Structures are given as C-alpha cells and as structure tokens.
Amino acid sequence: MRASVRHVVGMAVLALAAGHCSGSTNRSGPGSSTDGAPNANALEDSGLCEGTAVGDGAVPVPAEHRPAATTCPLTQPLPTSADGGAFTCDSAADCAGDATPAYEGLSCLNHQCADDECLSDSDCGAGTVCLCSADAGGGDVRHLNACVPAACAVDSDCGPNEYCSPNRTYCGEVTGYYCHGVHDTCVDPTTDCACLSGEGKACIYAPQVGYWVCGQSVCLG
C-alpha cells in the first residue's frame, strides 16, 4: 500500500480502538515518504512554516524564474592551440590536446574549445540547462557558464501558471532549476519562512519531497 493510504487506514483503525481504550501510538509518523514516492499528504502534514504562499491552485510569481531560454556570452577568451591558432574540436576529448594543464576541463562549443561549459541549453545534456555566469550568484570564484541540473528549462515546461525557478544555496549558488507549483509551501522566504530559526533559512527545492519548502539552506555542499 502507498504510505498515504496506509496512514489513513491506520488512523481509522486507531479511531476504532479509541472507542474502547485510550492511548495509541503511530510509529510511522505523518506524511511518510518511503521509497521516494511523492507524498500527496506532505503539504498538509509538514506543518512547518505554513505560509500563505500557495493556495487555491494559484502560485505567486517567484522573484526569479525562466520565462524563456537565454543565450550566455563567453566569459573567457577562447583558448588557442599550441601553435597559436584556433583550437578547433568535434568533442571535448579533442580539447585535451597534449594533456597540458592549460587544456584541462575545456568544453567544445561550436567546434571551438572553450573554458565555458555552455552558451545555451543545447550545449548541455538532457536534464540540464545552461546557467549564465551573470546568473550564477554565490561569489566570484570559477565564474563560468555551466550546465546545471534542471527539471525544467522554461516556465512553460511546468504546469499552467507555474514557474521554472533556480534553487540557491545560502551562498546564493544555483544548484538547479525546478518548477514552483501548487504543492509548494513557500515562494518568498522572507514572508513564508519566517517561522524558521537559525541562519540559512530559505525557500529551497527539496528533491527528497519533490517540492519547494522552507528549510535551512547551507552554504557548503
């Protein structure tokens, strides 16, 4: 049985027992998310920071979302080959060159070796999108265009009136793009996650439950 159904049946049996005797226990806990299955009851069961973010199927517009795919500019000049000419390629393997450190980690973009991993979503594999350097946030170390995990590329990949938004760590670093939808318990961390204590409270996408939720977003990892 799915966890949610077992929970309901278990509650019914306990209610019956309560008519005879007092006292009962439920060790499985509410909103059990066993086997990674989507937890339809989690919104009602989570209880933490039940903000006014989502209700009646209306998703507030997030501060960041992707109405359309974007093209990123190069962040670094294109490297040249050992002879000083254009460093052409058909794949990233061609850019390994003679294994000198300067050629480590290069990508093949439009048949030229480049430091950036991508210029557009088409340069990234399935399930990833191109995050432009200017949108990466989080600081100024290794600030290149990079392919990041994505459950959506643009807003229209999500449901009607839903939005494709970046998930950021407490440092501001983007970890991926995910849909904001009716199962979320937050959109704006300032108003929706005020109940949390401690540093790092944020509205984050939690793949463990499959929706956006108030949580502690750490800077590291």
Add this chain to the structure above:
Amino acid sequence: MRFNLKVMVRSFGRAGALVGAVLATGCSSQRPAPDPVPYLDDASFRRSNLVASLVNPGNSYSTLRLAHYATGDSNDWDRLPEWNPAAEPIAATELDADGGAPPSALSDAAAPLMLPESVVSPDDPELVALGAQAFSRYPTQLAAYFVTALASRSAAASYGLWIDDVRGVGGLVRARMADGSVAVALTCSTCHAAPGAEGAIAPGLPNHNLNIGQAILDAPGSALDAATARAMVAWGPGRLDVTTTTGTEPARIPDLRPVQWLTFLQQDATLRVVDPTTLAIRIETLIITSNNDVVRPPRVVALGLAAYLASLAAALPSPTAAAAVSPQGAAVFAAQCTGCHAAPDLTGAPVPLSIIGTDPTLGLSAVRGTGTYRVPSLHGVGSRGPLLHDGTLPSVGAMFDSARTTPSFTGKLHGSGAVAGHTYGLDLPDGDRAALIEFLEAL
C-alpha cells in the same frame, strides 16, 4: 470476534499490531506497561533527554534544536515527512566503465531500508542489524559534488574515497527522490569508515583521506566566494566544517568506534550523554539538518544507528592486551593520564580551553562552543590516525614529540610550525615516554 494478529501486522503495520493486541486482550483497565523504547513513541521523553543533554543551551546548535525538536507546536520537526528512499551503494566495478559510474542510474535492486515492525528493547538485535544496514545505505546528505569523483577509480581516490569490492565506493549511494530523479548521497560510512591496518574497511574509523572541501570546489558550476573557497581548501583531507556557513571551523572526522564509552558527544562537548537516547537524538537531528530541515529519518533508523555504533567497541583492543604489550607503558599511563582518561572509559569530564591549551576556535564557536573540549576516549587511539580535535597531529608518537610545541616542529598536519596544547607527557623521561607511546599504540 477473533483478531488475527499476524494479518493485522501485515496489513496495517505497527499501529495495527498495537490496536490488535489491545482489542484481543479485551481492553484491560490496568495501566499499560511502560514503553521499553520510549524514544520511538514518547515526545516528552525525547524532549526531556534533549534538554538535559545540551551543555550550552545558548549556542546555535542548541537553540535550533530547542526551537524545533519535540516541541509539540507547529514548528516541530516531528511534522516533517519521514524519509526512507530506495537506495543502493555505488559498486566499485562501476568506476571501470567508460565515463565511470553513472550518477543517476538506479537499478531494480535499490530498495528502502526494511524497518522492523516492532522493537522490544534497546538491545533488540534487529536494531543493531538495522543500524549496520543504515550505516552504509541510508542517504544522510545529498552530495552532487561527488559526481566528478565517480568518473574513474583514480578520480575517486583523488578525493580520498575508499574503494572496496564489497562495500562499494566511499560509502556513496544513489537514492530515488520524490520527484523521480536520482541523487548521489553520502552515508555515515563515507566519513566514518576507512581501510584498517589490514586493508578491510573498518566501520567507525575516520576517513582521514576524505577531501570533501576539494570535491565541493571542483564540482561543476561551483561558484563560492573567494573567502569561503579559501576556508574550504584549508579543511584538507580528513576534516570538514559541518556547522558554520563560512567553513571556518573545521574539525577532524571523529572516531566513532569508542562511542560506547563516551560521556560527551562532539569535539566541543556539545552534548552530555544522558543515556543511549542522547546519541539517537543526535543522529536523528543530524540527518534532519543535513537534509536542510525538510525530511526526518524514521526514528527507528536513528536508534538502530546508535545501537550499531555502540556495538563497534567490541572490535577494539582491550587495555589489558595493551598492558601486556607494554607493562611499563601501562604503569606510566596509570600514573600520568588517568586524571582525565579514567578507566574503564578512558575518558572524563570536558576540559576548559584555557587548561588544555589547544587551538580554541571550535571551543569558542558560536555554533557549538561550550568553552571546553571533550576528552576523547583512548579506546582505539592506536589506530585512530590524526589526533586532536583539529587533526593537526598525525600520530601518537607526534603527540609526545617534545619538539612539537616549538616552531621547528615539522610534523604538523594542516599547517606548519608548533602544535600547542595537551603538553602532558612531553616532559617524561625518554624511557617512560617511549613506553607510554608503545602502550597507547597498542590500544
């Protein structure tokens, strides 16, 4: 009406079994028997244990838990969904494939942990068995940054991940997420297991080669600010900061093998051990915060892990055996060391920072600081690896090197120069010092 207890257990799990038992007995009016494992069911018990265990209720480790653990209000972490996803270890042979181990391919063999229907006592063998499974299969924290390390055996080894034909790659697992995706995750064994002296993976032994900081820095799309990046480089192998958002308070990965004997938990003595429940609560809240406070583990998993960790002590050498190796060393230890490292636990009350004299950063931390450091249990110290809370001494021999408190000392890890503090034993006569080292290396 007869109730078939077995049918009810299969159909409705523990709740149904309890109800069935109650109904079958005709609902006696007598008081129910005390719950043998109150941690699992009694929120007030858990709350009381937490409150009693917090050494410094004012640090942020404590205030976070006081605000959310077993509070009974809308902020209670008990309201979080329980999480037990399908997961499987990443096999060593996967690293040999072209491109390495695929990070998002989950086989049909992946499964959630099988949880016992009931636990009859804290010593229930099923608990230890569950804990052993969870130690290497329960995803304690998502770790997308280790995807790079899965490219090959050399890539994995470069980040200090152990590779074992039976246990897999560094304790990493793939786990099914609620949105259908698959994520790479750490387990306890990623940090808290390592090859022992004879090559076999020893659960509880800290992985002093593990370089999580470098893995995070090298992860695709990593965009940390310069200060945080420098802090993480400074962690080095075997150390990490799991407390601050700036990474400036790294601690060595602790040895979990002697946890049975510990009277305080964590390097800065953040928690006093009230009873075995204290460790279970520590594990439970660790998993909650490691998952961004969005899910919680089944409480029986946390209890199982605590029971399993307590069982690791059986594999450690006894002081009696060490005394047979070095009777003189045992005598020196008894005369010089038992003021803090008292038998049988070989530990004692936390020591104020001003007395122990080692680097005070962790002890003064606003996150976990108590103004003291825990006295580690010396059970297992001979095979522990780097010593002190910051892992700056490589061995027992280095601990008693009389030159280590001078600028000319060349043996310091994670830096250079002198390693201050814990000067006990440095002024022993050479013969006694050598004997003490021999004794401790046999523990």
